[in-house]
Amino acid sequence: MVTNGLNFSVRVKVTTPAHDLAQSVNNYKDQLSALLLLSKIDLNNSSNYLNKYVKLNDSLQIEERAIRNKFTRIRFETDEYIEQTEKLSRENLLITIIGIGALLLIGSVFVIRLQRAKNKHLLLEQVQNNDREQIYQLIIDQQTKLEEGRVSERIRISEELHDGILGSMYGTRMGLGFLEIEGNNETKIKLDAHLKEMLQIEKEIRAVSHALQSEILKSDSNYINTIKAYLEKVNQNSNLIVTFDNDDPILWDKVSTEIKMNLFRIIQETYYNTLKYAEAKNFKVSFSLKDEFINLVIEDDGIGFNINKVKKGIGIINMKNRIEHLQGNINIHSSLNNGTMISVSIKY
DSSP, X not given: OOOTTOOOSOOOOOOOHHHHHHHHTTOHHHHHHHHHHHHHHOSTTHHHHHHHHHHHHHHHHHHHHHHHHHHHHHHHHHHHHHHHHHHHHHHHHHHHHHHHHHHHHHHHHHHHHHHHHHHHHHHHHHHHHHHHHHHHHHHHHHHHHHHHHHHHHHHHHHHIIIIIIHHHHHHHHHHHHTOOOOSOHHHHXXXXXXXXXXXXXXXXXXXHHHHHHHHHTTTTHHHHHHXXXXXXXXXXTSOOEEEEEOOTTOOGGGSOHHHHHXXXXXXXXXXXXXXXXXXXXXXXXXXXXXXXXEEEEEEEOSOOOOTTTSTTOHHXXXXXXXXXXXXXXXXXXXXXXSOEEEEEEEEO
């Protein structure tokens, strides 16, 4: 039922205190009750009270319908707003999901392409390393063959001088010495002078032959020169100070090509890792001979590394496999900020 707060143009003018009190406080329910009661008590004005009752009641019903319609409209608009809000929320959620999915897809494509590029780079680097190894192998093989040819030719020349030319000159000189030559003293003096000259030539030829044989014994320097040339060549564009020491008693000609090749590979691998990771200033390679074992020691003063974390690295595994194949020993010592030392020992 309608309560206080309503405004109507209809005013019922009666003189009863109950009606006046209800009208003063805008209590329309009590006003209707008072009018209905007056229509029953005051029979002379009953129709007048009933008309006023009907008018007030109709006005109240109209106002109540208006208020009900207003609340209904508000409820409808509220429901419509809630529905639109929920629809927008669903659309925003869908857009967010699609956006995240698109970002994940783009990120995945980027990571895949980056990984492919990285794998391609690693594969290319591996191919280049293999090519470099083949080139170094060809260089060593070529220089070895050249050295073998040089040694063979010197031996041939030495033998030819000693056994061929020297023998012929000796026979000729002895034959001339036993000839009975008639002539004056001056002719005999000249003959003796020529014979002595031939003797001196024989001595010189013998000295040259021995010198060639002696130089042959030094032909093992070819391997060391190859290592020196490699270190000098690769170090041209770096700031590393490279030191190389070799113990002279090692006769590299008596060392198998397989051992020399693998030692060279270890020097190459270690130098490459030092240049790439160690941040070192000095790099030292040294050979020594002890108790019939060739010892190779490679050192740097770089930042070092944790040997336990990289012991499964490809470079270290390859070096260990090379030395184990040759029935040798390899030890790697390194720690953070204390450099790295690799020592190799192989039976001579």
